[in-house]
Amino acid sequence: MKDKINHLKTIFNSYSEILFLENYIAGAVLFLATFINPNIGVAGIVALLSAYMFARFINMEKTFLSTGFYTYNPLLVGMSIGYLFKITPLTIFFTITAGIITLVFSIMLYSIFSYYLRLPILSLPFVVISSTIYLAVSNYSNLFVDSLYPHMNFSFLENYLPVWVSGYFKSLGTILFLPDVLIGAVFSAVIFAVSRILFMLSLLGYYAGTISAGFLTGSFYQAFLDISHFNFILIAMVLGGIFLIPSIRSYIIAVIAVISSTIVLSAVKTFWAFYGIPAFTLPFNFISLTFLYVLGLVGFPLIAKVIRKTPEETLDYYITSINRFKGYSISIHLPFSGKWTVWQGFDGKWTHKGSWRYAYDFVITDENGKTYRNDGLQLTDYYAYRKPVLSPVRGRVVKVVSDLPDNPIGQVDRENNWGNLVIIYDIRGFYVEISHLAHKSISVKEGDWVEVGSFIGLCGNSGYSPQPHIHIQVQPSPEIGSYTLPFSFVSYTSGNRFFSNNLPSEGEVVEPVFPDKSLELKMTFILDYQFVYDVKIGGKQIDQLKLVVKMAPDGTFYFDSGRGQLYFGKHEGTFYFYRIDGNDPYLKLFFMALPRMPLFYRKGMYWEDHIPIKIVSEGLTRAGILFLSSFNHNLASVKYTGIWAEEGVIEGKILSTLPKLESTTYVQLDETVGIKKVQVDDIMIELNRFIHTKEG
Incomplete structure (x- = not known):
């Protein structure tokens, strides 16, 4: 069945x-x-x-x-x-x-x-x-x-509607070879019910294209009678809301593409008529694919990398992702242990310019913000001098320079800008250069394999360096001083706040943290693990929830409740709930209570996250918010703050002005594996039993 x-x-x-x-x-x-x-x-x-x-x-x-x-x-x-x-x-x-x-x-x-x-x-x-x-x-x-x-001819309604209305419906019906007003009205109702953004784009595309065609031909009446204008509808929908993130910019691009397509449509109809072939969707395909290719070529930022079931869901996913994951796809660890201060970041005020704009410099400062003790005239006065430098990635060492002297304070080596350095090839396909290391301090050689945290040398003052510091950059090739690529740092704290993947600001004091093995094991879920939970309100059980661990074709793991799927994973020291498919309200509570969790415990340490609109709103409210958000991506935001209250216990708050929301959350981890208890406001989900195998 x-x-x-x-x-x-x-x-x-x-x-x-x-x-x-x-x-x-x-x-x-x-x-x-x-x-x-x-x-x-x-x-x-x-x-x-x-x-x-x-x-x-x-x-x-x-x-x-x-x-x-x-x-x-x-x-x-x-x-x-x-x-x-x-x-x-x-x-x-x-x-x-x-x-x-x-x-x-x-x-x-x-x-x-x-x-x-x-x-x-x-x-x-x-x-x-x-x-x-x-x-x-x-x-x-x-x-x-x-x-x-x-x-x-089914168009009995055509005589009762103005041509500019009936023309839209007939063109819409023509998409399924049914150029009929009633059929078009049904199709438009279907589109409106599923996506208000697509419905708006269907109107925008049709009227922008048809009015343009009317100007070109000199007859608006004939333009509205042309059922091949369904091409305009399709172009607007594809470029305005499917393959581009719905926004004012995507809507403008859609209108420009539609107007451009009027010439293509006229040319195709003229040429194809010679062979007795209708234009079909050729103008739509030609214009849409051409625009998408060019936008991809120039790196247009609003190309949808993940396309969900509707433009609203795609928009929600995009807005949530840019708030949740602020770093870049290339992510590395900090190249040290303990607390260091950002001296210079991307587009820094001194040397991080042009092709070398994506780089970071780190120093060590005292409580007064100074990088040295005494008068700072000797290298040994500087707190960072000869401190350990660690590998920020796992990979193969491809270049080592170690014989350059450390500059005395007040001097720099202009001939060897990068000084003593190590270049590591990361297995993900890029190179990391760590520069200005101390003379003869490098402990690795070319060809060595290093893991994250491996000791590679000591901080020095070689090359173009006015004071001892660590310089780090990501580049596409192994050449010394290659142009740089944007990157970000994972799993670090600033003050008592944890960052999963971010870019610290200049002057910010940061400290790397590493996963706790016991927490990693607790949040490791094996296929076919089953968790049975009791759902309670006010201490009274109202329902039961059964979660089974499954794996998607792309390798992503998820909890399957039968009514929905909650996708999760671990990345660089953080456990995430990524997204929900389906409409299970209890899975939404799991997401709300724990959108992410650092796999490192420190009492009082807190972190921030953002929750998709679809998790906390329903029906017309959600539809209205997402439709309006397409005109202003900053309109709605659901912010989560979590804190380690004690070992194994996370307390959280959810705040939002649109939709209006204020909730408290509580999560208790199980002593062996998984989550023992989840509570959002007065709804509690508590573990009843855990089944290791499919058979139980």
Whole structure:
């Protein structure tokens, strides 16, 4: 029974993917709507099922098929055949063949586009295969004799609406080969129900493009009658809210792209008409892919790296991520132990400029902020001089310079700027240079393997260095003084605050911390571990929650409750809850109470985090907040502060002005593994039993 339901969801998801939605309920509505013209409905489902069954036959993973991503292009091809021919045994055979060809072409094109161009395939397979089919059928006389049919006109509402309204609905319906006002109205209602951002973009795209076409042709009436303007709707939706983070900038880009596409659409229609082929979605694909490629090439910051089921969810994920993970993807540890002070950071006021802007300098200061004792005239007066320098990464030593003298105070070596140094190749694909080490103090040699925290030498004053300090930078090559890359530091404290991944400010005193092995073991969850919790309010049990540890295809672990999935992981000394799929309210409480936890205990140490809007709000409230947040990403923020109250106990607070929220949280870790107790306000989730194996 469960497999049958999953198959149905896959089929319906293929329909919803046409409108860039991953929502099987919306897909079910679209599926039923296509049967207003039975030829289109039947041909579409035949092509989809033939593609799906062939994919299963060649052992394609169920997980990759479940979203409908690979099968919506065969669906479109099937509907394009149903739009041209009525259902007969001959057209069924033709449709099955076309569905399989489209699937194979989609898989091939996706592999090429994703690897070489880093672009989506959109509906390009549909355009290529449908155009090929329309050209080929001119040779199939049996199809023309037996299968052509007149199209019925369902647009009885068209006479009751102004052309600028009916034109929008008909264009929207044309996306599924149903240029009908009523069908378009249904589709717009589906879009609005799932995503207000996409609904707004559909209006914005249609009217920006159609009005532009009206200006160019001189007839607004004729422009609103042109059903091929559905291309404008698709362009606006893709660029405004799917592959770009919804924002004012993405909306402007969408409008510019739509206006540009009016010329492309006119040219395609003129050229394709010579062969008797409709424009299909070629203008949409050409403009969207061109803009996305150029935006990727110039490093446009609002390209969506993670695309969720709706633009609202993508926006929520993006806003939360930039607040939760402030550091860069390249992250390293601090190259010392104990407390050091940031002397110079990125774009520093002295030497961190231009190609060498991404670098950090560290010194040791006393309670008065001075870096030396006495008069500071001797190297030995400086607190940092000859202090241990540790490896900030694990990797292979590729370059060592150790024979340069330490400069006396007041002198610098302008010929050997970097002084004595060690360059380490990190296995993640970059190099780290640590410079200005003391003369003959380096303990590693080229070719040595080092782990995080390995001793590599002593802090010195060699090279262009006015006082003893540690200089560290990340670079793309092993050459000394190569241009630098942005990076950040993981797992450190400043005062009594813990930072998982961040960039300390100049003058800030920082200290690295390292994971506690016992905490790491407690937060290590093995596949098929099961946790059964009692849910209580006011001490009275109201429900029970069972969590099973599972692993996603990408290797991410999650707790599965049956109603939702809570994804988690450990990274560089911190345990995280990453995201929730589904709508389990109890999983949301886990996330609220412990979005992250340092795997290091110090009584009174605190840390901050941010919680997604979807975790703490529902329905129209959440929809309204996220829609407005697309115009101002700083509009809404849910801030979490956690503190180690005592060993194994974390107390927290959640504060937010939009949505308005103030909650207290409590977490108690189990003595052996996992979480024993979670409490958010008056709701408590307490461990009843822990099952080691699947069998129990």
